[in-house]
Amino acid sequence: MAITRRHLLQSGAYAALAPALGIAAGVPAAEPAQAQSGEPAWRHALSLFGDIKYPAGFKHFDYVNPDAPKGGIARMISIGTFDNFNIAVAGVKGSLAPAAALIYETLMTKSQDEVVTEYGLVAEAASHPDDFGSVIYRLRKEARWHDGKPVTPDDVIFSIEVLKKFSPMYASYYRHVVKAEKAGERDIKFTFDTTGNRELPTIVGELPVLPKHYWEGTDSQGRKRDISATTLEKPLGSGPYRIKDFVAGRSITLERVKDYWGLNLPSRIGQNNFDEMRFEFFRDNVVALEAFKADQADWIAENSAKQWATAYDFPAVTDKRVVKEEFPISDSGRMQGFVLNLRREQFKDARLRRAFNYAFDFEEMNKQLFYGQYKRINSYFEGTELASSGLPEGLELEILQSVRDKVPADVFTRPYVNPVGGNPESVRANLRESARLLKEAGFEVRERKLVDASGKPVSVEILVQDPSAERIALFYKPSLERIGVTTSIRIVDDAQYQNRLRNFDFDVITDLWGQSLSPGNEQREFWGSQTADQPGSRNTIGIKNPAIDALIEKVIFAKDRPTLVAATRALDRVLLWNFYVVPQFTYGFSRYARWDRFSHFEPLPKYGRSGLPSLWWFDADKAGRIGKRS
Secondary structure (H helix, E strand, C coil), X not given: CCHHHHHHHCECCCECCCCCCCCCCCCCCCCCCECHHHCECCECEEECCCCCCCCCCCCCCCCCCCCCCCCCEEEEEEECCCCECCHHHCCCCCCECHHHHHHCCECEEECCCCCCEEEECCEEEEECCCCCCEEEEXXXXXXXXXXXXXXXXXXXXXXXXXXXXXXXXXHHHCCXXXXXXXXXXXXXXXXXXXXXXXXXXXXXXXXXXXXXXXXCCECCCCCECCCCCCCCCCCCCCCCEEEEEEECCCXXXXXXXXXXXXXXXXXXXXXXXXXXXXXXXXXXXXXXXXXXXXXXXXXXXXXXXXXXXXXXXXXXXXXXXXXXXXXXXXXXXXXXXXEECCCCHHHHCHHHHHHHHHCCCHHHHHHHHHCCCCEECXXXXXXXXXXXXXXXXXXXXXXXXXXXXXXXXXXXXXCCCCCCCCCHHHHHHHHHHHHHHHHHCCCEEECCEEECCCCCECEEEEEECCHHHHHHHHHHHHXXXXXXXXXXXXXXXXXXXXXXXXXXXXXXXXXXXXXXXXXXXXXHHHHCHHHCCCCCCCCCCCCCCHHHHHHHHHXXXXXXXXXXXXXXXXXXXXXXXXXXXXXXXXXXXXXXXXECCEEECCCCCCCCCXXXXXXXEECHHHHHXXXXXX
16 A cells, blocks of 8 residues: 555645555454354454554554643645645546645544554444455444534445545545445445455545535535535535635645544544644745745745755754754655656657666756755665565566566566766766667657657657756756757646646656555556556556556555565566656655744654654743744
């Protein structure tokens, strides 16, 4: 399971706003395999292969302060804009407000000190057969919507049906869920079209539950609501926060629900401590940083290496009223790169795609733009044990043998490495190799312009949506022009960018795919043939490759952790050797700066990164020492 399950907490070009999720299925040793009277075994938690840390009846997670004070305001920064509160059409219509997902609860919730373990939230327990062909979730009696009505099986069934119908992401993610039906007063049974997929019972637990009675009702003007349309009407939720007020496209304020039904759940104690969370939206991070410096926001996530190195020298940092921190990223990996749209005829030849990689001088870019802080990405699962390296061997080699006739021969004989630049000699050698590949593929340079076999010039437009992406594209442009590619750069606003992405209307973009420590069904949406032509899907590359489809199935149906790791490495290797993207760069830490008004329990959980904002609380003593907010 992967980071894509956070889509509802994302804005812009899939920029992550919250920690990655990872969920799966298993049986805690303390619970019986079967209850009395032939009843199914009910599990308070599910984990894919490993042990479950917290037993039934646990009090709270180890990484929270159960006595954390409630109160205060947290002011946060979001980059981009929004025109939609309806999560059912996120990724298809409008720009979803990142705060919208925070008002809903899911059936289960992840612990942040285990690799992939889920505990009951809206559901108090789950049960599935040994063949993983179905799952039953039992709802908590106390689960309530903010209007006081109970959360019912009808709400859950409605949710999966509308999300599958209107969201390409959920349609792909839950494609094997063929039936959802009421199985008792508080029970919902989900039936799958396959057995042996260990992940299916628990990815259902990630389902955000929507209120059927609300969406089938009318708004304050007497108009019937439409779940298939964008809306800025404040939605009805069931979570610890509700939307208090907003200014369309500019700001959202969430308020804590004082009578939240889940306040004392073991999986919620010590969390969601702020009375208010305010999101202020900015078009670019330079302006956002100025607002932070002026104490118009309490913390900022910094994605710019240049700004991190040079822009935090103001007095509040010097006198330690503002704290700079880096939190290790140990819960996920990623691929980020220039996407070469396979729907464009010129990119169908892998040799052209590879030539584009040889033209990219990452080392010089890293020196000039990023102060040497980044490393080159060499895997679609960069930063995890799932990343391939060296030559395939053992179980990975055995898995690759099953698709040997469908993958490049180099998969078996050569370790994948990116070209290395950084000095004139290396750059010239890389450009020579690029020219050799292009000539081999039937391209040639005429009057300094690269043309294909028919004489048609090779030209690309790099589509970007913000100044930071534009800087990277501008650095890459002269290198492409040196191999004869006519290159232009177009910067568009967020709404236009998202619309062009949904319709795959681009030559080259920068995209990123987050990966959890337990990949699964989401790989189909990333790289699967069935999503290549599905508007709004995450297969922005346009991959239709039977070998990759087969390897995705190996990942999904892995029966143990070693097989999952081997299958994922095999998938990674084949993706790399097809040169679908020009890999960019990564950094193994999340960077944050914050005004020193907050505290958290020590230590933070291993897989929780910063823990912001859910694990922190407003510290009145610290706030008093650094003075009032501006």
